[in-house]
Amino acid sequence: MAKKAIHFGGGNIGRGFVAEFLHAAGYEVVFIDVMDNIISALQDSKSYQVTEVSEAGEATKTITNYRAINSKTHEQDVIQEISTADVVTCAVGPNILKFIAPVIAKGIDIRSTPKPLAVIACENMIGGTSTLHGFINDNTDSERLKTLGERAQFANSAIDRIVPAQAPDSGLNVRIEKFYEWVVETAPFGSVGHPDIPAIHWVDHLEPYIERKLFTVNTSHATAAYYGKHAGKKTIAEAMKDSYIRGVVHDVLEETASLIVDKHGIAAQEQQEYVDTIIQRISNPYLEDSVERVGRAPMRKLGRKERFIGPAAQLAERGMKYEALLGSVEMALRFQNVEGDDESVALAKILKENSPLTGLERTHPLFSAVVKVVDQVQSEAKETGQPRI
Ligand SMILES: NC(=O)c1ccc[n+]([C@@H]2O[C@H](COP(=O)([O-])OP(=O)(O)OC[C@H]3O[C@@H](n4cnc5c(N)ncnc54)[C@H](O)[C@@H]3O)[C@@H](O)[C@H]2O)c1
């Protein structure tokens, strides 16, 4: 029987990564989005192209066998599709999970197929699927909650592929880097077994993979973005060409590498090779990845388990060095009032009003160091009306 995957979020990573590999695994993909232009473009086309760009040239794959539904206008259709699907994935952004949970909960609730639905959130965050699972629980009747596990299984994932914002005239086509890594935990599937998706690297324990990814790829990426934005650079590749910024990125990665090696027992040499690959990837001039895309949502990125405070807090707990990470925090705090980024506007307001920001506990060994950095950025804003550097 034909396999069906429902994918929430027809954006960059949705079309350029998740759908590509679901398609390659033989799934029909039903895209769910709330943007009329994306949905009608998908409904009006039979295929789109994913082009890998690298120094070695370009390679293009054609994606077919998909449909699309607007969940804003056709919620019942989405519920019906979920009730008969094999897999649900999403790449909508961590802050959107609570909005897609109600419709997924309704679709799961009316399932009568013998095999449970496999739910895999593909967001840049620790425990993305668990967070979605929590919201789905909140939207499920308490009696039905007791048997939810018979209808759906929830597995966390780590997803890695750089997909920049696409040119306005590119339509559905996506230009993307060649490298990819999609790691998913196996335990939640128990005796049912995980879905057959060859691109996925299935692992027993996800934490080393997601922390290594988030605290290497995303920490360095965001560091280059915030320092780059501050220095007037347009793209990450341009920022990485600047010897000062490149040096800072190396310093930050030295700190996170020391945590990854210490905490997860990954060999120092293996981590160094991973770091070298990441530096090469984020420096890829063919991607034209803007500092605004990579720096987007600074408040999310300053979160407790996120790419800066997450590793810095763990380093502080171990009595290890975290000063370079604090420099990235400082630059993230300066990412204010950036056009098109609501969080950067909210951040400017929060810094004026002294509201809590990172969720770091007052008693934590990192707390006073972060307060100092916040104070510094705030005092400059007060002196000059805007941050000085
Ligand atoms: N772009 C990358 O390089 C990359 C790589 C790995 C992981 N990610 C993660 O993937 C997620 C998506 O990132 P992206 O770059 O593709 O962003 P994007 O903005 O290109 O795509 C997000 C899509 O979600 C849709 N959406 C918003 N609200 C929705 C809702 N309620 N229901 C259905 N769809 C909704 C948007 O309309 C948009 O099409 C993020 O968590 C990001 O961190 C991105």
Ligand SMILES: O=P(O)(O)OC[C@@H](O)[C@@H](O)[C@H](O)[C@H](O)CO
């Ligand atoms: O998606 P964000 O906002 O969490 O982070 C921005 C980029 O660092 C991110 O999208 C990377 O391109 C991606 O994580 C690479 O795998």
